[in-house]
Amino acid sequence: MLWLFRTFVRNGISLLGTAIATAMAVLFVVLLLLEQAGLLTNPYLGLLLFVAVPAAFLIGLLFVPLGLWVDARRRRRGDLRAEWLVVDFSVPRQRTVAAGVLALTAANLVLVSVAAFGGAHYMETTEFCGQVCHTTMEPQYVAHQNAPHSRVACVECHVGSGVEAAIEAKLAGTRQLWHVVTGAVPAPVPSMVRNMRPAMETCGQCHWPQKAHGDLVRVSREFGDDEANTETATTMVMKVGGPTTPLREGAGIHWHASEDIRVEYAASDDTRQEIPYVRVTGPEGQVREYLAPDVERDAYAEVPLRRMDCIDCHNRPAHTFSSTPERAVDRALAEGRIPANLPFARREAVAAVSGEYASRDEALAAIARSLGDFYRGQGSRPDLVERAIAGTQAVWAGNVFPAMRVTWGTYPNHIGHLASPGCFRCHDDSHTAADGGVISGDCGLCHDLGM
Ligand code: HEC
Ligand code: HEC
Ligand code: HEC
Ligand code: HEC
């Protein structure tokens, strides 16, 4: 030990490295204990604990051999401040030194492994995804909390199962973290369905693709701009069916996701709003191609196609944004977050959330002011007005994120066809096959309306 100590003292670099590594090791253990005891809960703690501290620790460790190397070089150049060490295990002192070095290395390895394991785990939490990349992921993080999959962690859908998927995701994640640090993240963040795992590896972990859903009843509630916020309800029977359940003529909406058929398509760009070419391959390998008007078949002979799966329709299962202010306010009224018994609540809320605001603070203040001004002196119940203000602010804050340039309709939802083309990207009665058949836009194909 004495020899090691002397070398270190003589050599500043190694000494500094040891100091850093020791300090970081102590800091790591203390922080880890505090975190385990629940005394520290800040989401940035994970970044510090599992990324910054271990990185500094490793740098400290690297300084030690670096210092020894510099020292050795210096000595080789004739600057003989010490003789070369002759390793001889018959010398008891050297045995002690070797054992000491070995023990320290083992302890370091344990520490680094704990940190690496904790770091990998920590980076898979929703807190890491949503809060550390605060501004970047804020829209998706906020929307995720109010959606049916709020208990499903980001990585369950964004990282598939298996080692390969994990490594791929870590590499992509490192690149993205770099983009965040350098401010190179595009706003809004594009929907990169290209980069998503096949849905069977993500959705398929929880949802049974063969499930026969049969007919599902959907009730959509809308409200009027009149004083009474008059409600109309539309009931729709959605013919979801299942890949293997014959339902009337065909299998229903989930037919596209059948295992024994392939529906493939080419889109004009990554937003996938325009689909000029569709190819269906049946169970016996029979192929049927559909082309949008004025599209040449040969143009798609070599283009890579995407096989349709769950997320070509359910593209917003977790972070769902409302397509329009009207839809968002109607939902809040239907759920009672904005009181439907407050006169003109619908009209006023829609007007307030439709405004252009530069920041969240400005928007929340402006919404409170506009509703407050409208109801002042009208004799409305103050508690209802207060609820309407809070509900309207929440509608805005759940859908509009100026920092990421996300607003109404930025991210289209493919389930439906009212606010964006959705199903009608293909089902428009004009994608035509060689035999003259078209992808049908017949209303009754997908749902029975108005019961
Ligand atoms: C239930 C599955 C699921 C979960 C859980 C999920 N996502 Fe997504 N995410 C998707 C799908 C599918 C897309 C592709 C959307 C498209 O193609 O329109 C996507 C796209 C995105 C995008 C690209 C921009 C956009 O909105 O289209 C970001 C950013 C994103 N997700 C972040 C997150 C974050 C952060 C979380 C956790 C807070 C999360 N996701 C949780 C399925 C999921
Ligand atoms: C970790 C498990 C898990 C994963 C992964 C998952 N889901 Fe779900 N999903 C659920 C659960 C649980 C529910 C029921 C939630 C509820 O009703 O509260 C659900 C509900 C749904 C619903 C009904 C939503 C509604 O409006 O009630 C759809 C559609 C859906 N999932 C599609 C998907 C798609 C598409 C994916 C892949 C991108 C996916 N899920 C991935 C667990 C999961
Ligand atoms: C990429 C193109 C594409 C998109 C997008 C698409 N479909 Fe289809 N769909 C097809 C094709 C192709 C067929 C088969 C047409 C044929 O050969 O008769 C089909 C058939 C159907 C059928 C009849 C299945 C049966 O029982 O035989 C239903 C129902 C249907 N689609 C519903 C929907 C709904 C709902 C959406 C939106 C959520 C949607 N489709 C989106 C391409 C598409
Ligand atoms: C062609 C588009 C399309 C494809 C592909 C598709 N779905 Fe659906 N799915 C729908 C539509 C439309 C509904 C009806 C839901 C509605 O109206 O909100 C539905 C309903 C569901 C529901 C039931 C929701 C409920 O409230 O009970 C689940 C779960 C679901 N889909 C999961 C999946 C999974 C998992 C896959 C992939 C294996 C998949 N879907 C593929 C269009 C599609």
Ligand code: HEC
């Ligand atoms: C290819 C399948 C398909 C075809 C064809 C189709 N729809 Fe739809 N429609 C849908 C889906 C999917 C939804 C969304 C259901 C949901 O939001 O849960 C929808 C939603 C709607 C809604 C909105 C209900 C609401 O308030 O949320 C109306 C209205 C509607 N369709 C009318 C029509 C009419 C009229 C036609 C014929 C011109 C038609 N649809 C053809 C699949 C289809």
